[in-house]
Amino acid sequence: MLLGLLLGSMTTAVEAQQSTASARKELESLQQEIKQTERQRRDQRQQLKKAEAQLKLADAALAQAADAVVQQQTKITELQAQQQKLDGEAQVLEQQRQQQQGLLAAQVKAAYQVGGHDYTQLLLNQQDAVKLERTLTYYQYFNNARMQQLLALKATVAELDALKQQTAANQLEQQQRLAQLTSQQDELTTARQSQQQSVKELQALLSDQQQQLAYLKTNEKSLQDTLAKLKAAAANRRLVSKSGNTGKAGDLPWPVQGAVSQPFGAKHGGGMTASGLIIDARAGTAVKAVADGQVIYADWLKGYGWVTVIDHGNGLMSLYGHNQTLLKTPGETVRTGDAVALVGQSGGQGQPGLYFEIRQKGSAVNPLRWLRRP
Structure with a gap:
């Protein structure tokens, strides 16, 4: 009987040791799982932080490319408006040049009709002094008028030449900016594709609902903090x-x-x-x-x-x-x-x-x- 009690006690002790060892293993296994979960969460947070940083860089690159396109389009619009103005000025000057040429031709014709012969012959003709004086006065008048018209025509032609040079420079700049715009639009397309890829990576990391909730809460807090600062600043500003x-x-x-x-x-x-x-x-x-x-x-x-x-x-x-x-x-x-x-x-x-x-x-x-x- 005593032997049976001893054997029973020993069996109980062994079972207790086995149970303790099993519990210890379960605890160690649980601790390992906790550590692994913590590591996974830490890795996920790091990946999320990295994805957010990549998204911010992609957003910045896209914004820079879009801004460059906007500025280029604005400049091209300004150049086109300037070109329209130059074309209008050139049209006015061309009409002015044609009028000046017409007036000059009319004056030459009138001078010929008045004189009928050259200036030297009139000087040698001393038969009628009154007629000579009157004719010389007409010649002087027409000569002065012709000189003024010639000077005016010369100035108009010079303005037209300057406008042509300015127009050529304007058109060249437009062509260059259009080429730059095409290149910048390509950069914008590339930046947009990069942004979309960053968005996909971020959304893949946020597939877990709990992680998405934490992300939304963080974003909301960031917005609330920013607006609170802006509200305080606005209260002190007129x-x-x-x-x-x-x-x-x-x-x-x-x-x-x-x-x-x-x-x-x-x-x-x-x-x-x-x-x-x-x-x-x-x-x-x-x-x-x-x-x-x-x-x-x-x-x-x-x-x-x-x-x-x-x-x-x-x-x-x-x-x-x-x-x-x-x-x-x-x-x-x-x-x-x-x-x-x-x-x-x-x-x-x-x-x-x-x-x-x-x-x-x-x-x-x-x-x-x-x-x-x-």
Whole structure:
């Protein structure tokens, strides 16, 4: 009996040791899994950070290429307007030259009809002194008139030559700028492809809903912090726009024309709601200020890409995001309808469109309450 108790006790001890060893292995395995999960999350955060940095670089390259195209197109338009002006001036001068030549021809003909013979013969003719004096007076008059017309014609021809040279230089510059524009448009296409690739990589990393929620929350916090700083700065600044047309609810023009693909208050992943609209529009479309105001922010913002914020005074601000490039800088005064940016898909958007917010005393309000009915 004693032997049985000893054997039973030993069996229990062995089982306990085995159970402890098994639990220890399970704990070690769990700890390894936790460490591996932490490493994976750390790697994911690093990959996400890298993807965000690549996206920002791609957005910057695209903005630079788009800005170069805009500037080149503006210069070409200016040169074309200048060319039209030169053509008009040349046409006026050509008409003036033809008139001067006609007057000169008429004077030569009149001089011939008055004299009938050359100037030397008149001097040798002393038979009629009165007639000689009168004829010499006519000759002097016609000679002076001819000299004036010749000088005027010479000046006109010189102006025409100068205009021709200026026209040739203008046309050459237009040709050069058109060639540059073609090259810059190719660079813009390449930059757009690079941006789209960066967007795909970012979206692939954000396939996990929890990670996407964390990303959205980070973006929202970045936006809120930026707007809070802008609100504080606006409170201490007297705006020129206060005396301008700041508009009223239901009367503001749309920044771009297009369908609303994301309404105000739309649900995002994790229960987050949208603070603004996304208005579908073609890339490169001009984004226009909805009211008079002053640009107080124009920079790249995580999750929103290239952003412009305009302070309209009286606690009203408008925000324009996901732009391709920005056309105004902080401090510039804008009027209703002024182009402030070009539509794009910066900040990680898969499709081009404008993100548009209206803030009243710092709080996001439904922009449709302020915009005119389409």
